[in-house]
Amino acid sequence: MTLKREPAAFGDLRGWIAALKSAGEIREITAEVDWNIELGTIMRLAQGAGDGPALLFSNIKDYNRRDSRCRKLFGCGLSSYSRVSMMMGMPANTHPRELVKLGRTVLNERLPPKIVPTGPVKQNIITGTDIDIEQFPVPFWNRVDGGRYILTYAGIVTRDPVTGIPNVGIYRGMVAGPDVIPILMWRAQHIGQHVTAWQQQGAKEMPIACVIGWEEALGFCAGQPVPKGISEYDVMGAIRGQPVELVKCETSDLMVPATAEIVIEGMLGLEPSSYVMEGPFAEFTGYVAGDRAPKPAIRVTCITHRDDPIMRGCIEGSLPGSYSENAICSSIMRSATAWNVLDRAGVPGITGVWCPPVQAGINVVVQMQQSYRGQAKQAANALWGSSAGHVRYKHVTVVDDDIDIHDYAAVDWAIAHRVNAGENDIVIMPATFGMGLDPSTRRRDRNAILFGTGKWNRVLIDATMNLDYDPDPDLGGARFPPTVWPVDADRNAVLKRWSELGLSPPKRS
Numbered sequence: 001m002t003l004k005r006e007p008a009a010f011g012d013l014r015g016w017i018a019a020l021k022s023a024g025e026i027r028e029i030t031a032e033v034d035w036n037i038e039l040g041t042i043m044r045l046a047q048g049a050g051d052g053p054a055l056l057f058s059n060i061k062d063y064n065r066r067d068s069r070c071r072k073l074f075g076c077g078l079s080s081y082s083r084v085s086m087m088m089g090m091p092a093n094t095h096p097r098e099l100v101k102l103g104r105t106v107l108n109e110r111l112p113p114k115i116v117p118t119g120p121v122k123q124n125i126i127t128g129t130d131i132d133i134e135q136f137p138v139p140f141w142n143r144v145d146g147g148r149y150i151l152t153y154a155g156i157v158t159r160d161p162v163t164g165i166p167n168v169g170i171y172r173g174m175v176a177g178p179d180v181i182p183i184l185m186w187r188a189q190h191i192g193q194h195v196t197a198w199q200q201q202g203a204k205e206m207p208i209a210c211v212i213g214w215e216e217a218l219g220f221c222a223g224q225p226v227p228k229g230i231s232e233y234d235v236m237g238a239i240r241g242q243p244v245e246l247v248k249c250e251t252s253d254l255m256v257p258a259t260a261e262i263v264i265e266g267m268l269g270l271e272p273s274s275y276v277m278e279g280p281f282a283e284f285t286g287y288v289a290g291d292r293a294p295k296p297a298i299r300v301t302c303i304t305h306r307d308d309p310i311m312r313g314c315i316e317g318s319l320p321g322s323y324s325e326n327a328i329c330s331s332i333m334r335s336a337t338a339w340n341v342l343d344r345a346g347v348p349g350i351t352g353v354w355c356p357p358v359q360a361g362i363n364v365v366v367q368m369q370q371s372y373r374g375q376a377k378q379a380a381n382a383l384w385g386s387s388a389g390h391v392r393y394k395h396v397t398v399v400d401d402d403i404d405i406h407d408y409a410a411v412d413w414a415i416a417h418r419v420n421a422g423e424n425d426i427v428i429m430p431a432t433f434g435m436g437l438d439p440s441t442r443r444r445d446r447n448a449i450l451f452g453t454g455k456w457n458r459v460l461i462d463a464t465m466n467l468d469y470d471p472d473p474d475l476g477g478a479r480f481p482p483t484v485w486p487v488d489a490d491r492n493a494v495l496k497r498w499s500e501l502g503l504s505p506p507k508r509s
């Protein structure tokens, strides 16, 4: 059954917070909390395994005076499937399996934005020597970080100088001075492609705008691989069912949501001589990553913000029991993207794809109806050969369609009993492009100049039943024996007597 989507527009971050309050999905923390380590630690412990609340901090040390420019910080907006469902206009209890199906088409839907003359984001305009990004409650999120990170969940807007099409992406950015923000970006990302295009035109700087705090469709689209040439603003419009209202920046032609909380406008330095030290940072892998090194930096030219603005941030990095917003969203969208890649490559029989949230798509499980031996290898090769495999899908596990890919025990059981390494069920694809943030990659192989981003040795675990085995006459021609699970007639007979037996309901029936 396909669930119907009822797109929901919340208006701005405040509308989203109000919706979360009505749904009991948010906790406001009114006790004083220190921006220095404490706030980030609270978020990391509170986010839970997809079951923690959204958090609004409204009493932040050093930023709780009456005249503080910004007094609040919101986070964990999308660190649960129920809130992702709300944002998508789906019932809050929608299963991730359904969200993956929706994710397959949602990034291709479009509703163009509407340009408006002005909006609340222009209520305060700061320029020149008045610019000081530390007037905002920027957390020192983790003790291991290289500095205070102001850009953790901002939609970073740039424009292709040839086509004029904007891109909105999430790229981390650190405070390096009152008006300096070095960021982490790779050439293969759309922002990196814009950098190349501006450089080819001889530019030494590129206009950039960082949108902090708007409806959750902003961070969701910015953090996921919206195809090149499609503006994330069009996709956000489609997700919310209403055009995004945009206003022009003060110091460039870039466009930003009129009801955003804070917009940092600037110019990104393109010349290596202008790079500024950035990193390391507690990264999405759950490890500290991205070495301290010179990176392209934003020279802030203007900040606009609403009255009493709300800072938006996120605690990056997942570990068992503590899943970030990136992990929750990526588990859906990286699964959906992989499924689309497999379809486009013509791999038949795909019935499901899942990237469990704890690792956000580094490992992917593909479920298929096999019709020939080699189908699992075909799937792995399609994923590894696609641009979507750039920093994802290092380990591909393929299972038959009787295995529930959302149940780790089921996948583990299939790996235990259907994998035979001597029969080519484990295949290593060495020295492919990969991800330089991966701590299992040797330091010298994380060289982005040599390898694009980093070097990965990829693995296929083919946990399907081997169709190349001879049919066994003793098993009625089957290749694998029956499992021990009772046949329907026997099971139904005892289930009828279950209450009489006084046992609690079986976990599996």
Ligand SMILES: Cc1cc2nc3c(=O)[nH]c(=O)nc-3n(C[C@H](O)[C@H](O)[C@H](O)COP(=O)(O)O)c2cc1C
Binding pocket: 152, 153, 167, 168, 169, 170, 171, 172, 173, 184, 185, 186, 188, 189, 190, 191, 222, 223, 224, 225, 226, 314, 316, 325, 326
């Ligand atoms: C919370 C979060 C933090 C991210 N940090 C970075 C980062 O620092 N650098 C980067 O290149 N990508 C980062 N990403 C991934 C990109 O946002 C993602 O690949 C996105 O597709 C980039 O936009 P693009 O497809 O328009 O290039 C982050 C994603 C999320 C959700």
